[in-house]
Amino acid sequence: MSLRVAVTGVGLYLPGYPNAVAWAERTPLPSDQVQKPGGLAFDRVNRRRASQMGRAIGDAVAEAMLAAQVDGRTTPVIVGSSIGEAGAMIGLLDQMWREQEPMSPAVFTVSVHNAASGLLSISMKNKGFTTSIAADYDTPAATLIEGIGLIATGHDAVVCVCADEDSPRSLLEHAPHWDMLTSAVVLQRSDARNALAFLTVDECGTDRSNVTLEPAQLPEAVGYNPQAGMTDLVDAIQRQQDGVLALDRGKGRGYRVTLQSKP
Numbered sequence: 001m002s003l004r005v006a007v008t009g010v011g012l013y014l015p016g017y018p019n020a021v022a023w024a025e026r027t028p029l030p031s032d033q034v035q036k037p038g039g040l041a042f043d044r045v046n047r048r049r050a051s052q053m054g055r056a057i058g059d060a061v062a063e064a065m066l067a068a069q070v071d072g073r074t075t076p077v078i079v080g081s082s083i084g085e086a087g088a089m090i091g092l093l094d095q096m097w098r099e100q101e102p103m104s105p106a107v108f109t110v111s112v113h114n115a116a117s118g119l120l121s122i123s124m125k126n127k128g129f130t131t132s133i134a135a136d137y138d139t140p141a142a143t144l145i146e147g148i149g150l151i152a153t154g155h156d157a158v159v160c161v162c163a164d165e166d167s168p169r170s171l172l173e174h175a176p177h178w179d180m181l182t183s184a185v186v187l188q189r190s191d192a193r194n195a196l197a198f199l200t201v202d203e204c205g206t207d208r209s210n211v212t213l214e215p216a217q218l219p220e221a222v223g224y225n226p227q228a229g230m231t232d233l234v235d236a237i238q239r240q241q242d243g244v245l246a247l248d249r250g251k252g253r254g255y256r257v258t259l260q261s262k263p
Contacts, residue, residue: 002148002202006195008157009068009186010234011060013037014222015179019063024238037182041065041072042123053081053165053180054116060184061120061161068186068194070157072124075186076150079117080133080143080162082226116163129155137248140229141255144201144247147187157188162227178224183231190263197237198260202244204253211256212243223249233257 012020016028018035029035039047039055040062050058057079065072114132121130129150135142140162147158161184167177190198216235218228229247236245240261247255 002145002200003152004190004198004200005148005151005187006190006192007185007197007199007237008188008192008194009064009066009070009184010196010237011063011065011067011161011182011184012231012234013056013059013180013182014231015219019059020234020238021063023235041120046119046123050116050119051165053163053182054119056180056182057116057161057163057184058120058123060163060182061159064159064161064184064186068157068188070159070186070188073126074128075126075157075159076129076147076155077117077120077126077159077161078131078133078143078146078150079114079120080135080139080160080227080230081116082134082136082139082164083167135252137226137229137252138204138255139226140233141201141204141247141252143230144185144187144199144257148201151187151189157186160185160187160230162230164225164227167224176224177221178226179219179221181218181222181225181227181231183227183234185230185234185237195263196261197240198263199233199257201247202256202258204255206254208246208250208254208256210244211246213241213245213259215246215249226251233259237261 017023037055039058041058117130117132143160147160150158163182215232
């Protein structure tokens with residue numbers, strides 16, 4: 001079991017719901033309204049450079065940091081993603097090998113796995129620690145563990161955000177496809193006065209008999225996203241639930257969180 005930490009802010013972006021507030025209130029956008037992430041955490045230049053997933057990460061991070069009232073210039077940011085900017089990468093490979101055209105240097109710079117964390121760091125003028133993590137369906141757990149480790153070493157706050165873009169159809173042939181999803185939480189020490197909830201990350205294992213909390217009722221395509229476990233966590237925090245929640249929807253190694261809504 002990990003160090004006990006407080007969650008002081010949450011952020012969210014998923015189809016039909018542009019932020020965590022809309023999700024908590026179950027007030028989706030009108031069906032005739034085109035939904036596009038705004039990239040709120042980015043400056044004007046990097047907002048143009050960011051992908052749709054990158055902008056969604058920017059929205060979730062900005063919402064979570066505003067709720068927690070933490071400083072974007074110093075707060076470490078951990079970005080978790082299973083496939084990263086796979087769409088841009090596949091497009092570049094197609095351009096190079098199938099179309100026999102030179103790759104765009106500008107597109108290449110935002111096709112790497114840590115593109116979003118880099119653009120966030122530049123935009124927020126963040127002098128703190130930042131990194132990117134990939135662990136398939138265990139990415140939410142790995143991201144939280146990394147964040148908790150930073151709290152344990154003395155950081156006042158850490159932003160943990162998990163996201164995966166729409167699954168590229170050419171990448172998955174024999175598995176369900178998923179829609180884009182982004183979720184963020186701000187972690188702080190357990191004595192934080194503005195805590196929304198408290199959590200520990202438990203050891204992984206195949207025995208899931210102690211899991212007491214149900215996952216969020218997400219649309220089916222969103223539920224297949226490897227980062228759905230982080231959205232399940234945000235949903236449980238918003239509903240002030242206590243108990244044990246799986247972070248992988250049964251598809252990973254069995255990491256879970258123990259969640260408390262009160263000290």
